[in-house]
Amino acid sequence: MSAQAHGANRQTSPQWTNPLRDPRDKRLPRIAGPSGLTIFGVTGDLSRKKLMPAIYDLANRGLLPPGFALTGFARRDWANQDFMQVVYDAVKENARTPFHQTVWDRLAEGIRFVPGSFDDPEAFDQLAETIKELDTERGTGGNHAFYLSVPPSAFPTVLQQLARCGLTDQKDDAWRRVVIEKPFGHDLSSAQELNDIVNDVFPEESVFRIDHYLGKETVQNILALRFANQLFDPVWNAHYVDHVQITMAEDIGLGGRAGYYDGIGAARDVIQNHLLQLMALTAMEEPVSFSPRDLRAEKLKVLEATKPVGPFDETTARGQYEGGWQGGSLVPGLQEEGGFADDSTTETFAAITLEVESRRWAGVPFYLRTGKRLGRRVTEIAVVFKRAPHLPFDDTMTEELGQNALVIRVQPDEGVTMRFGSKVPGTSMEVRDVTMDFGYGHAFTESSPEAYERLILDVLLGEPSLFPVNDEVEQSWKILDPVLEHWAAHGRPESYKAGTWGPDSAETMLARTGRVWRRP
Template sequence: MTVDITRDFNPLRDPDDRRLNRIAGPSALVIFGVTGDLSRKKLMPAVYDLANRGLLPPGFALVGFARRDWADQDFAQVVHDAVRAHARTEFREDTWQQLLQGIRFVSGDFSDAASFRRLRETVEKLDVERGTMGNHAYYLSIPPNQFGIVAEQLRSSGLVKDTADNPDGWRRVVIEKPFGHDLKSAHELNAALRTTFPADSIFRIDHYLGKETVQNILALRFANELFEPIWNRNYVDHVQITMAEDIGVGGRAGYYDGIGAARDVIQNHLLQLLALTAMEEPISLGAADLRGEKEKVLAAVSLPSDLRLATARGQYGGGWQGGEQVRAFLEEDGMDPQSTTETYAALKLGINTRRWAGVPFYLRTGKRLGRRVTEIAVVFNRTPEHLFRRNQTAGLGQNALVIRVQPDEGVTIRFGSKVPGAGTQVRDVTMDFGYGHAFTEASPEAYERLILDVLLGDPPLFPRHEEVELSWKILDPVEEYWREQGGPLEQYTPGGWGPASANALLARDGRTWRRP
């Protein structure tokens, strides 16, 4: 029996209507790699949360593909357990039963054409039973070296070819970072995907871009007259962008070795945050305009000529952190004791535009640091010392606007205020905005927003291949320089804020890193 679920679901509702969110139209999501942590902890719970919020149509279908010898009900139990353990919203039996009706599983191998023929039979049957209308999104939650194989199997099996009876059905592919390991591999990866999918059907997920605070950068800058006039070289001394983790590589040692902090975080997350911070105001919030402005920034990024003075890297050593004795990076299970892979990386970058000429952007990321935090700190010039004497402003630093991306999402402004009393002492104070206490609405998890955008075909939050390749053009010279330098790498104390060379990187410019 064919189910007509399209009558009440219009994904193109007026975007200015604040009463309703946009709801995905008829569609099926096929997840490759459903047995992995990403699928279990993020993707399956996000699908349930979308359904729980009424943002998926009743006929939505979820298909898992893996080598496990599971029946549909076995996979459904896996989804159920993942939802119970990791969903953001409360568990509701009616939501689960609705979702359960569209859950299917296909057992197979990426290299087996027969497996993909079974997958085609499954999704075509769902088109009839669930009314998914040939609209299929393929989420490749798998290692990047398997992307090309799966894309070719999808093409050769007819899974991305519009059927004659429904030529308007769409096919989209979703891939996770890393998008290659250098410029050459990123270009090859894009070419492999483009043999199967057109450019506007390839969605590259950087989950940081789905976070509310990251999206709020645009609102902060362009919806307020307060900040934009001073968001330039005339007032800004420098910008610091930090992503710190307080954990080590743990069981990911085999994956992490050879990748490192710069490839894992700077090339994607931090350069995207830099682009959003430094971009010019786009003509609109449409995908082409947003991406165009970000690409202009990335194309204008420059590295100092002497990379010895513009980069720092290190590996965490062993010791005590948070009352627990932890192992050094080189002592982690499965780690090569001669590894020169960095767990901390810092760069100094410039942006050759009229707005930012001469303003350094400092990027850093690392594991086993003082706390888990991601933030963007815009640090302003010092005020001239003509009214207050130096001893009166000993407790005054530079004004700063800090955008906290995680975990305590919000914005802090640091400025000077007179200390109460008879004398005249000026000291730093802060004004704080936090999402948690400013809004009654709970922020959706990043993957909720991104999966919904894939199903809607709304691409502004997804970097296109030009952005990816520009980012690799920035990082490749650094990776080449580090490769030439070899090892061993500088060790830093767990629970601290990185190697001494990172402090020296800013000290040479008369600056210091913020302590989040």
């Protein structure tokens, strides 16, 4: 018997028991109760590279119940053993934690596969029967989450099928939940339509919209940095902050994703969800508690107070990358990669200016930018402070002194950097910028979990703090829609060379107010 199939024939009915501990003791991890997860679109890259490895890593860390069940649904002529091999290969290639045969054997006992298409009622009837069997064999107790790793166009069909065969029914104390990947619509009206479709089948408290950036350890550290330290709160406002820059840059192109990406673009793909969520966490007021309700309430207040700054010809920028040199290699431009229409106006770089109309942030611009084929891969939040009102130095003493900044590095080198002025050693008084750096990898011995580990566990625990709700999604579109409408009416994006930091208009966008973009 192969290693990956070992254990699949053992018939056991493990029972999960909650650890005897005070739930307020945060030193011990929370372990998911009896439950199962069904993945639609299980043959896609997301499932193979992120979801299945994350499930193994959770099992390896002892955070899944012994009877956990994983069911795959796809249009493949596979048996359970075939799907088990797919999961095994994905785990061996992409898991974060070391491979342990005993962990795999226990996980493999709960792996099932149901073949079929989304419009096949018989396949969903078989899925319902499989889940019923898992409740008996694995002790999942009727608790199941359905992960829709599929295009939004398939949501109505899948949801209707789940409802038709009774898989959305929540009986007694058991729960049923649905997990949805972005994009959450194409604009405000489509987002509202999508939310209506989902909420017709699942109540809002059972809907988990995945924004994997919110699962990153460094993003969650924004809350700890701001609210656990008195050091920062007194200066976290318009009296001291000059502006905020939030950047998500990628050094790769679209490659095989061009067909998917055309018509979506950088603003819809990244700004509407990732960057606006990062901005909300940066600008929000201190919540009464870190309960999902209180945390969401403060984020929503920020989004409701946020407006795009005009005129958009001067306060926004967009571009499409051309071929050029990047990392010592000559890379193709967007049009050479194929999959894009020659006359496409879909942007691969987007930058916008926002303002938060609140007492704390009045007059402070928030600059958000994202793009493909930029100088390097990095995501960061830079809070840039105003210059000191009086400098008792000659200009020559401080000509190399910039503005103080606090930079939260989300990826790839997770940590926090503070930039401030210091005297240069020597007999003369010369001040220049220095940095003080905190890195997760240096300060903690345990590596940070992948975002999908945290988010999948939160789904199974019913912990919704890191998942945007209807109101947040719709408010984000209200912020972005005016910019998108302006761009749609004003021709093609500007070109920029691969390996640079975007089009010239992005530099002009900040230069008009005497500011410059950071070079991470």
